[in-house]
Amino acid sequence: MPKAIVVGAGIAGIATSIRLKAKNYDVLVLEANTYPGGKLHAVEQNGFRFDLGPSLFTMPQFVDELFELHQKNPRDHFNYKKKAVICNYFWDDGTQFSASSEQSTFSSEAARTFDESKENIENYLKNSKEKYDLTAPLFLEKSLHKLSTYLTKDTLKAILQLGKLDIYKSLNDTNKGTFKSKKLIQLFNRFATYNGSSPYQTPGIMSMIPHLEMYYGTFFPKGGMHEITKSLYRLAEQLGVEFRFDEKVQKILVEGGNAKGVQSHRERYTSDIVVSNMDIYPTFKELLSRQKQPKKVLQQERSSSALIFYWGISKPFKELDLHNIFFSNDYETEFEHIFHKKTLSDDSTVYINITSKDEPQDAPEGCENWFVMVNAPGNHGQDWDKLKARCRKNIIHKLNKCLNTDIEQLIVSEFTLDPIDIEKHTSSHRGALYGAASNSRFAAFLRHPNFSSRIKNLYFCGGSVHPGGGIPLCLLSAQIVSDLIPNIPCKNAI
Numbered sequence: 089m090p091k092a093i094v095v096g097a098g099i100a101g102i103a104t105s106i107r108l109k110a111k112n113y114d115v116l117v118l119e120a121n122t123y124p125g126g127k128l129h130a131v132e133q134n135g136f137r138f139d140l141g142p143s144l145f146t147m148p149q150f151v152d153e154l155f156e157l158h159q160k161n162p163r164d165h166f167n168y169k170k171k172a173v174i175c176n177y178f179w180d181d182g183t184q185f186s187a188s189s190e191q192s193t194f195s196s197e198a199a200r201t202f203d204e205s206k207e208n209i210e211n212y213l214k215n216s217k218e219k220y221d222l223t224a225p226l227f228l229e230k231s232l233h234k235l236s237t238y239l240t241k242d243t244l245k246a247i248l249q250l251g252k253l254d255i256y257k258s259l260n261d262t263n264k265g266t267f268k269s270k271k272l273i274q275l276f277n278r279f280a281t282y283n284g285s286s287p288y289q290t291p292g293i294m295s296m297i298p299h300l301e302m303y304y305g306t307f308f309p310k311g312g313m314h315e316i317t318k319s320l321y322r323l324a325e326q327l328g329v330e331f332r333f334d335e336k337v338q339k340i341l342v343e344g345g346n347a348k349g350v351q352s353h354r355e356r357y358t359s360d361i362v363v364s365n366m367d368i369y370p371t372f373k374e375l376l377s378r379q380k381q382p383k384k385v386l387q388q389e390r391s392s393s394a395l396i397f398y399w400g401i402s403k404p405f406k407e408l409d410l411h412n413i414f415f416s417n418d419y420e421t422e423f424e425h426i427f428h429k430k431t432l433s434d435d436s437t438v439y440i441n442i443t444s445k446d447e448p449q450d451a452p453e454g455c456e457n458w459f460v461m462v463n464a465p466g467n468h469g470q471d472w473d474k475l476k477a478r479c480r481k482n483i484i485h486k487l488n489k490c491l492n493t494d495i496e497q498l499i500v501s502e503f504t505l506d507p508i509d510i511e512k513h514t515s516s517h518r519g520a521l522y523g524a525a526s527n528s529r530f531a532a533f534l535r536h537p538n539f540s541s542r543i544k545n546l547y548f549c550g551g552s553v554h555p556g557g558g559i560p561l562c563l564l565s566a567q568i569v570s571d572l573i574p575n576i577p578c579k580n581a582i
């Protein structure tokens with residue numbers, strides 16, 4: 089049986105291994121950490137369970153697909169529920185808005201809260217759907233770097249309707265051109281952060297992102313986000329994928345223009361194909377240091393990172409749900425700090441995720457597990473201890489004001505994650521959450537392809553390559569890689 093090696097057991101690496109099994113490859117996954125999942129991991133502290141990285145789960149059908157590919161009913165292995173409330177939004181002046189997952193309710197309640205016309209909001213969501221439907225088959229589901237992608241009806245349709253896609257203006261300008269309420273503009277600007285970009289730079293085409301949340305919905309996996317990793321890892325193991333942990337790959341072996349295997353800090357492994365799930369930057373700088381480097385790709389601006397405070401809170405808050413946002417008063421200044429000054433503004437938007445709302449056992453009785461995150465610049469050598477201390481003080485000040493409480497007194501357990509930690513635990517260059525930022529309209533084309541054009545049998549999956557970061561896109565990258573690799577006929581079938 090031909091052999092495939094996958095470097096890294098992040099969500100995309102695990103998904104690729106499952107897809108390659110369906111193509112009859114003998115698959116070995118080598119992972120530097122002692123656990124699978126990369127950014128999609130969890131930690132327990134003092135009776136509180138915390139998902140460490142992703143908290144928002146959209147497009148669960150991409151996870152289901154991996155079970156179905158092997159004729160398994162996903163519901164026997166992995167479960168989730170649709171959330172009725174997508175997110176609770178708070179502003180310092182006391183405005184609150186609970187975003188319903190039901191589009192008509194969302195539009196009427198948003199119209200009332202923000203004094204906008206319901207029709208205007210509905211049209212915006214309709215445009216969001218149109219943009220998604222026009223571009224997803226072209227930009228997300230296929231390799232952007234194969235001629236065959238461009239020779240389709242979908243591409244022609246997208247090109248003919250380029251004007252509708254708002255690629256020549258920023259997301260903020262698109263939203264400002266649609267709404268008069270500053271708060272509603274801010275709410276829709278926030279979707280730029282779903283791929284770690286700035287709404288003042290990312291193109292207006294990103295206004296398709298709300299469609300994912302508001303049309304398909306947001307979901308919560310039973311057992312928490314970490315269950316995505318755990319269930320896919322179990323599936324891969326059942327299928328016979330071999331995982332070796334604490335196995336840091338140091339080099340991809342290339343002979344005569346072909347990938348021939350890898351060298352880890354323990355052993356040399358040979359294979360017919362190699363797939364790197366490691367961030368593309370260290371993949372080239374460390375594992376392929378002797379090969380020609382794709383300079384433009386590696387110089388691309390990185391997405392934002394994050395500062396996260398994991399707090400055990402000794403009191404339940406009825407006004408909060410799974411996802412909660414406390415907006416800054418000056419969003420533009422906040423992004424100016426993140427992307428240009430490479431620091432944090434004193435009034436950052438605060439995101440709080442509380443899984444114990446849906447999984448009470450994630451916190452002791454009468455308590456809640458708060459994942460408190462602010463968007464942050466990547467690691468450029470800043471004094472993170474100083475930034476963390478100041479940010480913590482600012483967050484507490486904001487939450488005390490909005491929730492009329494004294495949060496400091498309620499924190500009974502605490503640890504943090506900063507961009508240095510994210511880079512250390514996952515090799516993500518500068519601690520970026522989503523690989524490269526989408527702060528230009530060419531960003532999609534500058535992401536590294538899912539294959540190497542110079543080295544045969546070498547492929548790339550994960551958040552730092554096409555089509556981008558976030559769980560759904562990482563899962564799509566695994567699908568694209570698998571589509572690029574030929575099927576091996578099963579011996580029994582011959």
Ligand code: FAD
Nearest residue numbers: 096098099100120126127141142143144337550551558559
């Ligand atoms: P990773 O998870 O980065 O995994 C790469 C793996 O490769 C790691 O396990 C690493 O140890 C391994 N590796 C690296 N180098 C080597 C080597 N030399 N040898 C062997 N193994 C190696 N996405 C969402 O969809 N929703 C969210 O709400 C969301 N929020 C986020 C919040 C945070 C704080 C973070 C950090 C990320 C968030 N994301 C979110 C993004 C999402 O987590 C990532 O896009 C996705 O998990 C990346 O998966 P991946 O497979 O590309 O790689």
